[in-house]
Structure formats: C-alpha cells, structure tokens
Amino acid sequence: MMGPHELYFTASLILIIIGIYAVMSKRHIVKIVIGLELLTLGVNLAIATTGLRIIDGVSHVDALAQSMVAISMAIGAAIAALALSLAINIYRHYGTFDVRKLRRLRW
Amino acid sequence: MIDANHLLLQSVMIPIISAPVILALGRRLGENVGWVASIPLIYVLVTLSASAMEVYHGKGMLVASYRWAPLIGGDFTLMMDGISAPIALTIALLSFLVCIYSVGYMRGEHGLGLYFCLYMLYAAGMVGAVLAADLLVFFIFFELMLIPSWVLIAIWGTGPKERIALKYFIFTEAGALSMLAGIAATYSMAGTFRMDELSSLLAGVDGGIIAPIASAMLLGLFVKMAVFPLHTWLPDAHAEAPTPISALLSPAMIGIGGYASIRILYTVFPGLLENWVAMTSLSALSLITMGYGGFMALAQRDLKRLLAYSSISQMGYMLFGISAISHLGVIGAVLLYVSHGLAKAILFMASGIFMKLFKTRSIEELRGLAGKMPYLSVSFVIGFLSLAGVPPLLGFWSELLIFAGSIYTALLSPMDLVRLIITLLAIIMAILTAGYGLWTIKRILYGGSLEGSSKIAKEPMLMTVPMIILALLTIILGIYPSIITSILNNMMI
Amino acid sequence: MSLEYFTTIAWLSWTIPLVGALLTPLLSRIGPKARDYGAVAFSLLAMLMTLQLIPSLMMEVEWPIRSRVSWLIIPGAPIIGEVGAGMLLDPLSVVMVNVVSVVSFLIMLYSLSYMHGDPGLTRYWFFMNFFIANMLLLVLSDNLILMLIGWEGVGICSYALIGYWYQDSREGWLHYWVGEPPEAYPPSHCGMKAFMVTRLGDLFMMAGILMVAVSTGTLDFVELAEAGKIVPANLQPLLPAALILILGGAVGKSAQLPLMEWLPDAMAGPASVSALIHAATMVKAGVYLVARLFPIALEWSSAVPEAMNFFYATMWIGAVTAFIAATQAMASTELKKVLAYSTVSQIGYMMMSLGAGGVAMGLIAGYVGSIFHLMNHAVFKAALFLASGSVIHACGSRFLRDMGGLRKYMPITFCGMLLATLALMGLPPFGGFWSKDLVLTATLSAGEYVVFGIGLATAILTAFYSMRMIGLVFFGASEQRGSRVHEAPRIMWAPYTALAAGSLIIGFAAPFLEHGLEEVFAGYITIHGASHGAGGWNQLVPLFSVAAVVLGTIPAYLIYVKRTWKAEEIISKHRSLEALRRFILRRYYLNAVYYMAFVKPSLRLAETVFRGFEQGLLDRLNYAISYTARKTSDIVRRIHTGVLGHYVIGIMIGALILIALLLGGA
Structure with missing residues (x-):
C-alpha cells in the first residue's frame, strides 16, 4: 500500500496527464481551458503534498507549501477567468470555438 | 612612440562624429552638404599626414592606446607604421577627392544627407581598419566599412541594386565571420588581440594549429580582396554601385584585404613564411587571379565591369608581392596599393563622367572622345598606363619591385625553380593589362566622334579636377617614388 | 675641359628637351609661332649640348666618365635598395648621342613646314621633345633601370606619335592609313600594335x-x-x-x-615621326x-x-x-x-x-x-x-x-x-x-x-x-x-x-x-x-x-x-x-598568324571563359547556394503549423528529452 506521499503524488500525476492530454488533443477551446485548469489542479496538489511531513506517525504540514498553493489557486482562478474571456473574444472574431481554425500565426 | 596629440584617434573619430551632423544638415543644405562633408575629410588628410611625418622623423611606429574594454582584451589601440602610412594616406586622399567628385556626380539625386553621412562612416571604417593595432579593432572597423557601403549600393546603385548589394554583403560578411573565427581562436590561445604581441606569444604553438587559423583569417581577407575564385561578388558590386562609391570600393577598400594579409602573414604569423608549400601556392593563386582578371577584362563590353575585372587582376599583383616573402615584395605590394588606388580612381571617375554625359557605360557606344575632353583623356590614358606599369608612372615601380622581390626569393640558395617559373609567367601576364588598357583607350578615345558628343560644350570641370590631381600625383610619385619608399623602413616586420 | 664639364653637359642635354616638352602647352598659349619655334629651339639646344661632347673623343680621357646621384632609396631592401640615376659617358654613348641629337634637330626643322597647320601640333611638339629627352636619357644612363625608363619613355612617344591622327578618318586613307586590305589599319590601331609588341619584348x-x-x-x-x-x-x-x-x-x-x-x-605616323x-x-x-x-x-x-x-x-x-x-x-x-x-x-x-x-x-x-x-x-x-x-x-x-x-x-x-x-x-x-x-x-x-x-x-x-x-x-x-x-x-x-x-x-x-x-x-x-x-x-x-x-x-x-x-x-x-x-x-603570313594565334584566340578565350565559366558556372554556383538556403528554410519552417496542440506536443517532447538527459547525466 502506498504511503500518503506516494498516493497524493500519483493522483497529481494522473491529473497532470489528463490535463496535458486535454490541451494536446481537444479542439474546443473551453475544453482546453478546462484541461489547463486540471493541469493547475494537479500541480497544486503536488506542491501541497511536498508540505506533508510525517514525524513519528503524526502528520505535520509545512505552512509555506500551503500558502504557496493558496496563492497559486488564486492565480489559477485569474488565469481561468482570463482564458475564458479570451475564448469568448475568439468566438466573437472567428465565430467558432474550434482551435484548429486559428491559424494566423502559422508559416 | 606615443601619439601625444591623439592624431590617430582624431583621424578615425572625426568622420564618425560628423556623420550624424551631416545627416541633419542634409535636409537644410540639399546638395551642398557634400562641400560640408569634405571638411572633415580634409582634416583627416591633414592629421594623417602629420602622423606620417612623425613616423618618418621619429623612425618608429606611432602608437595610441586608450582604455576601453579591460575584460576582453584591453585597450583600443591605433598604430601607424611605415606600411600603414602610405595606405592610410591614399585612403584619406581618395576619400576627399571622391567626395568632391560626388558633389558633381550626385547632383539631382535624392537623400544626399544620408548619402554623405554613410560616406563619412565608410571612410572612417577604411581609415580605422588600416590604423588598427589589434585584431579586434580591425574587425570592428572592417564591419564598419561593410555596412555603409552596402546601404550605399542598395539605395543609389544601378541595375538590380538591392540584390547585388545583398550579394556583396553576404559574401563579405561570410568572409568576415571566417576571419572572426580565426581571431577568436587566436585570442583563446594567446590572450591578447594586439598584433605586435601575438607573434612572440604564439611562437611556441605547433604549426598544425596555426595553419587552419591563419587560413580562416586569410580566407576572409581574400574574399575582400576578390582573389579567384572568391571574386564573384566584385564585378556586380563595382559595376552597379554609384560611381563615386565604385571609385572608393575598388581602389581603396579591396586593397585593405591585402594590407591585412600583410599583417597576418608578416606580423602575426611570421612562421607561415617558412612554409614553402603555402607561399608558393599563394603565388600560384595570385598568378591565376592576375591572368583571370585580365582575360575577363578583355571580354567585357561594359566599362565599369571591365574596370572591376581589372581590379581583380591588380589584386592578384598585390597578393603576388605579398607572397614573395621578401622585403621588396611587400614594399612593392604597398606601392601597388597606392598606384592602383590612384589609377583606378581616375578610371572610375572617368567612367562616371561618361555615364553622366552620354548615359551609357557600354564601350561600344562610346567613341572618339579624345578631342572633346582633353584633360579627361590625358588622365584616362595616364591611369591605364600606370596600371600597365609604364614608367615614369608609379605603377612601373610597384610592378618592378613586386617582381624583383619574387625573383630575389627565387634566387636565394638553393634556387627555387618553381617560383622562378611562376614569376616569369607573371611578368609575361602583365601584357594583358597593357592589352585591355590600350584597347579600351582606343575604343573610347580614338576614332571618329560620337554623334551626341558635339553637343557637349566642355568637360565638367568639377568632376575632372580630382582626376587631374590624381594623374599629377601618379606622375610625381612615379618620378620620385622615394617619397613613399623612404618611410617604409619603419615597419613592424 | 674638366670631366665635370662633360657630365654637366650630359645632364643638360636630356633635361633641356624635357623642359621643352613640358613648356610646350604653355608656349601654345602664347601663340602657334612661339610654340613651334620654341620646340625647335629646344632641340637645337640639345644638339649644341651634345656636340660639345665630341672633343672628349679626341682627348686622352680615362673612360668611362661618370656622374651619379642617388635617386630611389628603399631602406632595408637588397640590390634595388638604392637605385641611382647617373650619366655614363663613353665613346659609344657620345657617338650615339650625337647621332640622335643632330638628326632630331634636322627633323624638327623639317616638321615646321611638314606639319604646318595641323590642329594637334601642341601634342606633336610635346611628344617629339619628350622623345628626344627619353632617347638621350636611354643612351646616357648608367644603369639598367634608368635605361629601362628611357626605353619605355620612347615607347610611349612612339605610341602617341604613330597614332597621331587618331581620328582614323577615312579621308586620310591615302595619307596615313597603312596597308592594303585585308591588312589595312588605321593609325590608332597601329599605335596600339606598336606598343603591344614592344611591350611584350620589354x-x-x-x-x-x-x-x-x-x-x-x-x-x-x-x-x-x-x-x-x-x-x-x-x-x-x-x-x-x-x-x-x-x-x-x-x-x-x-x-x-x-x-x-x-x-x-x-x-x-607622320613622315617626320617615321624618320x-x-x-x-x-x-x-x-x-x-x-x-x-x-x-x-x-x-x-x-x-x-x-x-x-x-x-x-x-x-x-x-x-x-x-x-x-x-x-x-x-x-x-x-x-x-x-x-x-x-x-x-x-x-x-x-x-x-x-x-x-x-x-x-x-x-x-x-x-x-x-x-x-x-x-x-x-x-x-x-x-x-x-x-x-x-x-x-x-x-x-x-x-x-x-x-x-x-x-x-x-x-x-x-x-x-x-x-x-x-x-x-x-x-x-x-x-x-x-x-x-x-x-x-x-x-x-x-x-x-x-x-x-x-x-x-x-x-x-x-x-x-x-x-x-x-x-x-x-x-x-x-x-x-x-x-x-x-x-x-x-x-x-x-x-x-x-x-x-x-x-x-x-x-x-x-x-x-x-x-x-x-x-x-x-x-x-x-x-x-x-x-x-x-x-x-x-x-x-x-x-x-x-x-x-x-x-x-x-x-x-x-x-x-x-x-x-x-x-x-x-x-x-x-x-x-x-x-x-x-x-x-602578305608578310609571309606572319602578321596574319600573329592575329590568328594571339589576338583572336585571346579575345575568344576571354569571351568563352567569361560566358561559360564566370557567368555559367560561378554565378550559378552562387545562386545555388542561396537557393539551397531558401529551400532548406522553407522545409524547416513547416514546423510552425499554427495549431496549439502541435506546439504543446513539442513542448512535451522537449521536456521529456531534458528530463531524460538530466536523469541520465545524474
């Protein structure tokens, strides 16, 4: 059975992989934003997990890690808001949510 | 000797500082900004002459050192010795006279403030490259020469000017990068850029490492000198550049490649001089360049292109003198720089006048002009005769000394038969210069007159006076070349 | 009559016509008569100078008589480090100098009438006097280099005077063209030919x-x-x-x-020049x-x-x-x-x-x-x-x-x-x-x-x-x-x-x-x-x-x-x-052979190499380089697809490689 650290890290890795998969392969821009959020979630979980210490069977927590996660979550929220507003803007300009249609930066 | 009056620094910095001033004045003064531009150039001529006098009297080099970038290599050092003095003076003189010529030639063109601003930077770059005492400073000025000339060709040139300017830039820049690689390698081995210190610092280094480094540096310089087969940029660039710039590109700038070759071979890596294979193959290469340039000149219908190929041939002579390993050869190469500079400037200026008056560069369309333009014709003939090496013009002495140097090296014991044969072939090859020179003179100046030429009242004196001055100098120096050669005992070799 | 007297005469005898040549344009400003008679006067002076050398032949002198000034100094150079300019008087040069100057003077006299009225006379007198100066210099010089200078100098004068009527006008066909077809040549061509052939010898x-x-x-x-x-x-x-x-x-x-x-x-050239x-x-x-x-x-x-x-x-x-x-x-x-x-x-x-x-x-x-x-x-x-x-x-x-x-x-x-x-x-x-x-x-x-x-x-x-x-x-x-x-x-x-x-x-x-x-x-x-x-x-x-x-x-x-x-x-x-x-x-076909063997092939060779090699090969080579560079960049830039997902894939691959390297290194 995995210890608490391994458990949490595995969970965060799964979240990260799912998030990356979503960013890589989804066409709908909102789905990509969701993927980004998942990515952020996974990373936050990993950071929080690094603050977990078990000393003599008692679980202690490093306050620094948790405060970082708190800030990160706030930033994540801001990113989500901005990303969604960009998505709405894109819909207004291109009339579609399909990311493959946004090709003006190509060669 | 230390340069107490900062003469050398002035001669480099004054044009650079005045460049933006002239750009600003260009809007106000229009065409006459050229006259303003000639003032710093006269000043440069004066300071360089003063420096040359100090070198001659002091019997040593003139060095000026300024704290600059202690981290990478110390001081910004300028130096004038017996070799760089005639070359620098030639550049300064040509810059000044061609500036005067530009005033007349560029009448009616647009953007003259920018033109003269770039011209000043170009002149500064050339002077600085010759006065540089360490490789880094040399490289900086080398690039400073390149960029204004590129812009000048791209804006005021003829034909497919942007493309040709780009070709010129890329070629020369590639060469400069090769040189930079060599310079960097040298620095990493010796810890300094100073040319005079490098030879002792590198004395112990194995020849197998020196050879590729020196080759890289020489490769870059040979691109600039337009040695066969790296010459392909030159005919286009010199033919399509605006004529005053051609009159600087061809006489002054490509010779700087030769000057730097002298420095590399004789000052920085003197060990290479012992390498018979290297030196003899350089001689052979210069023989090929001489012949190739001469033959190609015979085939040209366009006057400026013919002069460009002639320059390639003359650079072959210079390289021949450099590869002769002897004192005489180097002196001959320096003299050739001066004589070719004076003569080619005359010829390009003449071609510019033909272009302005008759709107053509084609030799077939020009005929019978000797009667109409006496001063121009006489200068034109003097220019070609000097190139061909006819006394009592300066070109005679340069050719004589170059060949004397090579024969001297060939006849040291043991006798070097290969070199002797190469030298004899080179002497015979000199007939080509007389050939295309006289033939061009005959086609352009002699024969029945051109239909349109009767409308020309007289020659444009503003553009002809510089030619006359250069022709007179060629004659005077030809009669008494000691003026240049006596300074050549103070060399860094 | 000391020895210095003779050497001074020698120096004067070739510098006087040189001065005369240089003064010719100035004299022509004064007037045509001044110019013409002035030019002849200079050659007369030269003749008078050289005639005074003849007594030296009859005296018991120690030949040769010399006078030398230092001229070209190239410090540190062997042999040609110091070229002197000097006069060498010996029976050969005294005889030759007199032949030259007497004949020159008489021909100058002749030219006064023969060339009278020709528009280019300033040029004519200049080159005639310059020629006399160079010829005397050639004969009197005491070393090979100085002689070479006089030698080439007379070559220039010959070139200029043969091609004197350089306008090549057809009206001069009976007077100053040379040869019969197919080897008829105008004066400017003849001057060039003379110079080229002698230059090869030189x-x-x-x-x-x-x-x-x-x-x-x-x-x-x-x-x-x-x-x-x-x-x-x-x-x-x-x-x-x-x-x-x-x-x-x-x-x-x-x-x-x-x-x-x-x-x-x-x-x-004019008959006086030919003479x-x-x-x-x-x-x-x-x-x-x-x-x-x-x-x-x-x-x-x-x-x-x-x-x-x-x-x-x-x-x-x-x-x-x-x-x-x-x-x-x-x-x-x-x-x-x-x-x-x-x-x-x-x-x-x-x-x-x-x-x-x-x-x-x-x-x-x-x-x-x-x-x-x-x-x-x-x-x-x-x-x-x-x-x-x-x-x-x-x-x-x-x-x-x-x-x-x-x-x-x-x-x-x-x-x-x-x-x-x-x-x-x-x-x-x-x-x-x-x-x-x-x-x-x-x-x-x-x-x-x-x-x-x-x-x-x-x-x-x-x-x-x-x-x-x-x-x-x-x-x-x-x-x-x-x-x-x-x-x-x-x-x-x-x-x-x-x-x-x-x-x-x-x-x-x-x-x-x-x-x-x-x-x-x-x-x-x-x-x-x-x-x-x-x-x-x-x-x-x-x-x-x-x-x-x-x-x-x-x-x-x-x-x-x-x-x-x-x-x-x-x-x-x-x-x-x-x-x-x-x-x-047909001159034993020698002339034709020279044109066929040297002149035409040179031009043709130049032409061929120019078209084939220079324009054909080298220019193409340059453009080949730039073409290759352009095409390569065309291929490589297809990486920029513009699709977000592809870029993320790229990031991921790069990150994985970095991690692998770090882990592998450690």
Whole structure:
C-alpha cells in the first residue's frame, strides 16, 4: 500500500496527464481551458503534498507549501477567468470555438 | 612612440562624429552638404599626414592606446607604421577627392544627407581598419566599412541594386565571420588581440594549429580582396554601385584585404613564411587571379565591369608581392596599393563622367572622345598606363619591385625553380593589362566622334579636377617614388 | 675641359628637351609661332649640348666618365635598395648621342613646314621633345633601370606619335592609313600594335634585367662585367638565359624577327615621326643595348661559356631578319613601307655585325662596323624618310602606283633621295659602302660563312629594291600632274639634302673615321684577343659587295628605270613568281598568324571563359547556394503549423528529452 506521499503524488500525476492530454488533443477551446485548469489542479496538489511531513506517525504540514498553493489557486482562478474571456473574444472574431481554425500565426 | 596629440584617434573619430551632423544638415543644405562633408575629410588628410611625418622623423611606429574594454582584451589601440602610412594616406586622399567628385556626380539625386553621412562612416571604417593595432579593432572597423557601403549600393546603385548589394554583403560578411573565427581562436590561445604581441606569444604553438587559423583569417581577407575564385561578388558590386562609391570600393577598400594579409602573414604569423608549400601556392593563386582578371577584362563590353575585372587582376599583383616573402615584395605590394588606388580612381571617375554625359557605360557606344575632353583623356590614358606599369608612372615601380622581390626569393640558395617559373609567367601576364588598357583607350578615345558628343560644350570641370590631381600625383610619385619608399623602413616586420 | 664639364653637359642635354616638352602647352598659349619655334629651339639646344661632347673623343680621357646621384632609396631592401640615376659617358654613348641629337634637330626643322597647320601640333611638339629627352636619357644612363625608363619613355612617344591622327578618318586613307586590305589599319590601331609588341619584348627584358640584378647584385653597366664573373655556381646557368631575355627587349624595340610586325604598320605616323623614331633613333635602341651588353657578355663568357649563345642568337636573328625584310621591301606597294622594311633589314645588319664580333671573341671590326653602320644608316634613312614625306605630300598618295615621273617636278628631292639611296645600296664612295663592308668583313673573320652569304644576298636584294623605289617614284611616264606637284619648300628639302650630302661626306672621310673609331673603341673595350680585322679578307670583301650591288641594280634598273622589261609581264610568265609575290606581300603570313594565334584566340578565350565559366558556372554556383538556403528554410519552417496542440506536443517532447538527459547525466 502506498504511503500518503506516494498516493497524493500519483493522483497529481494522473491529473497532470489528463490535463496535458486535454490541451494536446481537444479542439474546443473551453475544453482546453478546462484541461489547463486540471493541469493547475494537479500541480497544486503536488506542491501541497511536498508540505506533508510525517514525524513519528503524526502528520505535520509545512505552512509555506500551503500558502504557496493558496496563492497559486488564486492565480489559477485569474488565469481561468482570463482564458475564458479570451475564448469568448475568439468566438466573437472567428465565430467558432474550434482551435484548429486559428491559424494566423502559422508559416 | 606615443601619439601625444591623439592624431590617430582624431583621424578615425572625426568622420564618425560628423556623420550624424551631416545627416541633419542634409535636409537644410540639399546638395551642398557634400562641400560640408569634405571638411572633415580634409582634416583627416591633414592629421594623417602629420602622423606620417612623425613616423618618418621619429623612425618608429606611432602608437595610441586608450582604455576601453579591460575584460576582453584591453585597450583600443591605433598604430601607424611605415606600411600603414602610405595606405592610410591614399585612403584619406581618395576619400576627399571622391567626395568632391560626388558633389558633381550626385547632383539631382535624392537623400544626399544620408548619402554623405554613410560616406563619412565608410571612410572612417577604411581609415580605422588600416590604423588598427589589434585584431579586434580591425574587425570592428572592417564591419564598419561593410555596412555603409552596402546601404550605399542598395539605395543609389544601378541595375538590380538591392540584390547585388545583398550579394556583396553576404559574401563579405561570410568572409568576415571566417576571419572572426580565426581571431577568436587566436585570442583563446594567446590572450591578447594586439598584433605586435601575438607573434612572440604564439611562437611556441605547433604549426598544425596555426595553419587552419591563419587560413580562416586569410580566407576572409581574400574574399575582400576578390582573389579567384572568391571574386564573384566584385564585378556586380563595382559595376552597379554609384560611381563615386565604385571609385572608393575598388581602389581603396579591396586593397585593405591585402594590407591585412600583410599583417597576418608578416606580423602575426611570421612562421607561415617558412612554409614553402603555402607561399608558393599563394603565388600560384595570385598568378591565376592576375591572368583571370585580365582575360575577363578583355571580354567585357561594359566599362565599369571591365574596370572591376581589372581590379581583380591588380589584386592578384598585390597578393603576388605579398607572397614573395621578401622585403621588396611587400614594399612593392604597398606601392601597388597606392598606384592602383590612384589609377583606378581616375578610371572610375572617368567612367562616371561618361555615364553622366552620354548615359551609357557600354564601350561600344562610346567613341572618339579624345578631342572633346582633353584633360579627361590625358588622365584616362595616364591611369591605364600606370596600371600597365609604364614608367615614369608609379605603377612601373610597384610592378618592378613586386617582381624583383619574387625573383630575389627565387634566387636565394638553393634556387627555387618553381617560383622562378611562376614569376616569369607573371611578368609575361602583365601584357594583358597593357592589352585591355590600350584597347579600351582606343575604343573610347580614338576614332571618329560620337554623334551626341558635339553637343557637349566642355568637360565638367568639377568632376575632372580630382582626376587631374590624381594623374599629377601618379606622375610625381612615379618620378620620385622615394617619397613613399623612404618611410617604409619603419615597419613592424 | 674638366670631366665635370662633360657630365654637366650630359645632364643638360636630356633635361633641356624635357623642359621643352613640358613648356610646350604653355608656349601654345602664347601663340602657334612661339610654340613651334620654341620646340625647335629646344632641340637645337640639345644638339649644341651634345656636340660639345665630341672633343672628349679626341682627348686622352680615362673612360668611362661618370656622374651619379642617388635617386630611389628603399631602406632595408637588397640590390634595388638604392637605385641611382647617373650619366655614363663613353665613346659609344657620345657617338650615339650625337647621332640622335643632330638628326632630331634636322627633323624638327623639317616638321615646321611638314606639319604646318595641323590642329594637334601642341601634342606633336610635346611628344617629339619628350622623345628626344627619353632617347638621350636611354643612351646616357648608367644603369639598367634608368635605361629601362628611357626605353619605355620612347615607347610611349612612339605610341602617341604613330597614332597621331587618331581620328582614323577615312579621308586620310591615302595619307596615313597603312596597308592594303585585308591588312589595312588605321593609325590608332597601329599605335596600339606598336606598343603591344614592344611591350611584350620589354616584359621579357624586365625579367632578364631582374634576373641579372639579383644574380650579380648590381645594375650598373660598369660593374656588371666584373660582377657577373663572381656569380655563385648555382645561379650561373641563369646568366645566359637572362641575356637572351634582355635580347628579347632589343628584338622588340628594333623590330627584328619575331617581333618585327609593328614597324611596317608604324608608317601610319607622320613622315617626320617615321624618320625620327622608326629609322634614325628609337629602333636603334636595341642595337645600342646589344652594344652595351657586348663587353659584359664577353667578360661573362670566360666564367660561363654559354653566355656566347647571346652572340649567336643576335647574329642569326640579325641575318635572317635582314634577308626576309629585304624580300618584303622588294614587293611592297607603298613608299614608306619599302623604307620601313629597309630599316628592319639594315638593323639586321647591325645586329649581325655585333653578333659576329662577339662570336669571334671580341672582334673590333664587328663592333665598329655595327656602330658605324648605325651612324650612316641614321643619316641616309632619315634623309629618305623626310624626302618620302615630300613625295607623298606632292602626289597625295602613299602608294607607289600613284607616283612616277617626279624627276621633272621635284629635282632637288630627286637628287637628295638618289644620293641617300646610293648610300643605302652600299655604293662607294658613300658611307654606307664602308660600314657595310666592315659588317661583312666581321662575319667573314668570325668564320661564319653562311651568315656572310646571307649578308651578301641581302646586299643584292637591297640594291634591287632601292633602285626599284627610285625608278617607280622618279622615272616612268610622267603624266601631266598639274600644279599640285611641285618641289618642297626650302625648309623641308634643306634637312634631307643636308643629310644626303652628309652621307657623301662621311663616305669620303670614312677610312679616317673608321680608323679613328676603331682606335677609340679598341682602347675602351678591353676585350680579350681583340683584333683589327684580319688582313687577308680585307681586299676581297669590297669586291664581293660591289659585285652584289651591281647584280642587284641591273635588273631593277632595266625594269623600273629604263622600263625595258615590264615587271608584270615577267611575273605573269612564271606562276611561281606570282605566288611568291603574294606570299611576300602578305608578310609571309606572319602578321596574319600573329592575329590568328594571339589576338583572336585571346579575345575568344576571354569571351568563352567569361560566358561559360564566370557567368555559367560561378554565378550559378552562387545562386545555388542561396537557393539551397531558401529551400532548406522553407522545409524547416513547416514546423510552425499554427495549431496549439502541435506546439504543446513539442513542448512535451522537449521536456521529456531534458528530463531524460538530466536523469541520465545524474
């Protein structure tokens, strides 16, 4: 059975992989934003997990890690808001949510 | 000797500082900004002459050192010795006279403030490259020469000017990068850029490492000198550049490649001089360049292109003198720089006048002009005769000394038969210069007159006076070349 | 008369015409008369200067007399580190200088009338005076480099004066074009050709001079003889080669084979120019050079026996050229060309004589014969050319077929030309007879019987073409020519009659002159085993030569003067003669071969290499490089698809690689 650290890290890795998969392969821009959020979630979980210490069977927590996660979550929220507003803007300009249609930066 | 009056620094910095001033004045003064531009150039001529006098009297080099970038290599050092003095003076003189010529030639063109601003930077770059005492400073000025000339060709040139300017830039820049690689390698081995210190610092280094480094540096310089087969940029660039710039590109700038070759071979890596294979193959290469340039000149219908190929041939002579390993050869190469500079400037200026008056560069369309333009014709003939090496013009002495140097090296014991044969072939090859020179003179100046030429009242004196001055100098120096050669005992070799 | 006096005179004699040349443009501002008379005055001054050198020949001086200033200084350089400029006075240079200056002055006088009214006279006087200065410099200089400068200087003047009427106008066809189609050339072309051919010779000469200078360590004529003997052994083979190379320059300048083709075409210049440059003086520079090298080569041959090849080469080149040029004079259709070929032929005699003298290990007769013949030839050939100028002007055409019967209209010219021609033919008591005899004697004493035979045969031909010329010009049917044909003005016929008379006077004085010259030269040239002409042959040679002259004259007299036989009839009877004449008229196809072998292929080669290699290959190579660069970047930039997902994939792959490297490294 995995210890608490391994458990949490595995969970965060799964979240990260799912998030990356979503960013890589989804066409709908909102789905990509969701993927980004998942990515952020996974990373936050990993950071929080690094603050977990078990000393003599008692679980202690490093306050620094948790405060970082708190800030990160706030930033994540801001990113989500901005990303969604960009998505709405894109819909207004291109009339579609399909990311493959946004090709003006190509060669 | 230390340069107490900062003469050398002035001669480099004054044009650079005045460049933006002239750009600003260009809007106000229009065409006459050229006259303003000639003032710093006269000043440069004066300071360089003063420096040359100090070198001659002091019997040593003139060095000026300024704290600059202690981290990478110390001081910004300028130096004038017996070799760089005639070359620098030639550049300064040509810059000044061609500036005067530009005033007349560029009448009616647009953007003259920018033109003269770039011209000043170009002149500064050339002077600085010759006065540089360490490789880094040399490289900086080398690039400073390149960029204004590129812009000048791209804006005021003829034909497919942007493309040709780009070709010129890329070629020369590639060469400069090769040189930079060599310079960097040298620095990493010796810890300094100073040319005079490098030879002792590198004395112990194995020849197998020196050879590729020196080759890289020489490769870059040979691109600039337009040695066969790296010459392909030159005919286009010199033919399509605006004529005053051609009159600087061809006489002054490509010779700087030769000057730097002298420095590399004789000052920085003197060990290479012992390498018979290297030196003899350089001689052979210069023989090929001489012949190739001469033959190609015979085939040209366009006057400026013919002069460009002639320059390639003359650079072959210079390289021949450099590869002769002897004192005489180097002196001959320096003299050739001066004589070719004076003569080619005359010829390009003449071609510019033909272009302005008759709107053509084609030799077939020009005929019978000797009667109409006496001063121009006489200068034109003097220019070609000097190139061909006819006394009592300066070109005679340069050719004589170059060949004397090579024969001297060939006849040291043991006798070097290969070199002797190469030298004899080179002497015979000199007939080509007389050939295309006289033939061009005959086609352009002699024969029945051109239909349109009767409308020309007289020659444009503003553009002809510089030619006359250069022709007179060629004659005077030809009669008494000691003026240049006596300074050549103070060399860094 | 101290020695400094003579050297000062020497310096003045060539600087005065130089100053005159430079002043010519200024004088022309004052007025045409000032310019013309001023120019002639300078040449008069030069002549007066050189005449004052003659007493030195009669005094007991220690030859050579020298004066030297330091000129070019290249510190630290070997050998050419210090080139001096100096005057070298010895019997050879004194004689030569006087020949040059006297003839030059008379020709300048002649030019006053001959060139009168021509628009380009400032240029003419400038180059004439410049020429005199350079020629005197050439003769007086004491080292090879200074001589080379004078040498090239006269070359420039020759180029400028041959192409004097550079406008090449078709109206001048009868006057100053040269040749008949397909080898007709305008003046500007002829000037260029002269310069190119002599320049080729000069380049060989320069190579030879440099080899000599470096091997022996000196350029000075006086030091060369001794210096050559102590040349290190490995360099000794170079000395004969260097001598032959220098001979190349002489061959070019003196229009000997194989570089002779420029001189016939140099007739495009004015008659005075032809007289001065291409008969009396410049073409003799090659002979002068060989004479200068004569003692030097002899000294060297004691250490390096192959140096004698120099003399063999000179002798044979001279002999063959003399013969071939004489044949060409026989067939030529233009008056000045006859004289030009004759000049080439006579110079061949001079070369032959010098060569034979050397082969005979320093036979004085060879040396003196050559110099004496040089003197005589200058006098009578200049007379002939000047007279021909009058004739051509009078008839309005350069072709012999447009002349004839001028005896009645131009009696003075006829006299002068006849006297000079008799001198050319070598008839006693003219000077030409004595000098030609010395030449033939020299070849015989040297044991070169073949050369002697060639020389004799050439004498026959010389007599033939000379009489032919006189006959075609002055005899024959004299149609009414009108008032155009009249005697020349006095200032024109005075110089050439003076010269013609001069050759007669020299002829009378010849035995004394010969003896005096031999003494002076023999005293000066200390040559091993010099002899004064072996006694036995001395009687036979004049007989042979007079017989030759008679043999050549009689047919010519009958065909051209008496007109009893007709040249055309004889030729049409024998097909071989017709073919021979065509061959000779086409200059043995030498000229055509030179154009075909050198000129056209050079141009064609240049053209082909230019189109094929330069434009075809190298330019394509450049564009290939830029094309490749562009195409490569085209391929690589397809990575920028614009699709977000692809970029993220890229990031992921990069990150994975980095992690792998970090983990692998650790």
